[in-house]
Amino acid sequence: MKIRSRLTLQFTGIFSVILLLLLFSIYFLTQQMIRQEFSERLRSRALLRASLHLENQEIDQELFDGFVKKYISVLKDEKFEIYILKKNKSFEEKNKKLKVDNEILRKIIKEKDYYFVINHREYIGLFYDNRGESFLIIVSAVNDFGEKQLSKTGDLLIITFFVLLIIISILGIIFSKRALLPITILTIKANEISASNLHERLLEVESKDEIAELAITINKLLSRLEDSFELQKSFVSNASHELRTPLTSIIGNLEVILSREDRSKQDYEKVLQDSLQSSRQMKDLLNELLMFAQSSIYKESNFQEDIRLDEMLFDASDDLKLKYPDADIQIDFINLPDDAEKLNIKGNKHLLLIVFLNLIDNAIKYSDNKPIKCSLEYTLRGIEIKFIDKGIGIDKNEVSKIFQPFYRAENAREKQGQGIGLALIDKILQAHKAKIKVQSELEIGSTFTVYFPNIVKK
DSSP: OOHHHHHHHHHHHHHHHHHHHHHHHHHHHHHHHHHHHHHHHHHHHHHHHHHHHHSSTTOOHHHHHHHHHHHSOOOEEEEEEEEEEOTTSOEEESSOOOOOOHHHHHHHHHHSEEEEEETTEEEEEEEEEETTEEEEEEEEEEOHHHHHHHHHHHHHHHHHHHHHHHHHHHHHHHHHHHHHHHHHHHHHHHHHOOGGGTTOOOOOOSOOSHHHHHHHHHHHHHHHHHHHHHHHHHHHHHHHHHHHHHHHHHHHHHHHHHHOSOOOHHHHHHHHHHHHHHHHHHHHHHHHHHHHHHHTTOOGGGOOEEEEHHHHHHHHHHHHHHHOTTOOEEEEEESOOSSGGGGEEEEOHHHHHHHHHHHHHHHHHTTTTOOEEEEEEEETTEEEEEEEEOSSOOOTTTGGGTTSTTOOOGGGTTSSOOSOHHHHHHHHHHHTTOEEEEEEETTTEEEEEEEEESOSOO
16 A cells, blocks of 8 residues: 555544544533433423422312413423322322332432433432422423434534545545655656666755655765766776786787797797786786675674784784795784783684785885884774885875775886775775774875774773
8 A cells, every 4th residue: 555545544534533523522512411401491390390289289280281381381291290208218109190210219319309311201300398298309201302403413413524524535635645745756756867867866855854854865875876886887997907908918928929930939938927927917806806896795794703903913914024025014012901802803814814914015015115013002992003104105185095996096006006905905894893094195104094993802
């Protein structure tokens, strides 16, 4: 069921319940007013009967009935009874026209003025003292006019209910349509946006309601999708270019050597060496691309190893000393905790080793074998690891771009590399809920700071 239909039903249902309660209240109040008015008429009739029959006992019954018919409105099927209360608390009927239960008679004595209804017939009973004697005066009649009036009122209220129900349903349809019109417009516009026009955005109104927030949220989502699409296009383009370069070199060398008639051993060796170098370059690039792709699909369930960050730093340093025997890698520890386990984090050892290896490798590669300093500092908020070099540095306008895949700073393009390393580092650290920031100045050096917050064992 669509939201519009659901809103219409809810709107109609709520107002129908309110309307039913209102109409029932009107019916109930009307019924009470009719009964109250009729009970007053019965009470007046009972007092009149008591006055004429008890205080003026010589009055003739036929004369009284004639007087009533002539000067007082007649009540349908009116009957009255006078009960004499004896000293032994028994009752004696005088007219024997109404037979009332003794329980009711006792209630009349207790209440002095008691109204009751039996089988659509209404009664009023009064306790009356006259000349030292006690009497119960009961007058009864059928409120035919009142019942007809109440029935007409009920019919009118039923008709009113169904008429108003139809009106409410129509208003509900109009209300839900108008209320959801902005969403309908958003839906139509959103359906028009595809991969070819991701630059388009939904109209953001100035109101601060939920629909405006939805439009803003969708626009932010479209911006992120557009950035992701552009990044993907750039990634595919750059990857294709990087892979094409060594392949072109290999094919070119093979075509040249095959086109020559006289080929010496040295020619074959040179072609094979160049092809081997290009193949290794392509292999390294493919490995980095594969690692970059895998880093995006790792889940937290893969980060369950206990990793000592200080030991990880030593392992990375030892591995790179084998690659760069002349490298001067200095490791410094600041404010270490008494409990060494506080340097443990939950993570993936293989991925974090790639982070440390890449950061130290870059520091060595771009600083021409100048001393490299790695510092680890423990705080109550987390663990901070810095990789400091005195190399070529990075221009301040390029610092925000170095974590993009295949991006390489202008002054770093002479060095061997594909521009995947820092993008891979950023993804791995995000998966570990860690952060990395860079401070750098041209020809002075760079400091890469990795921070592991809120995952330190305390």
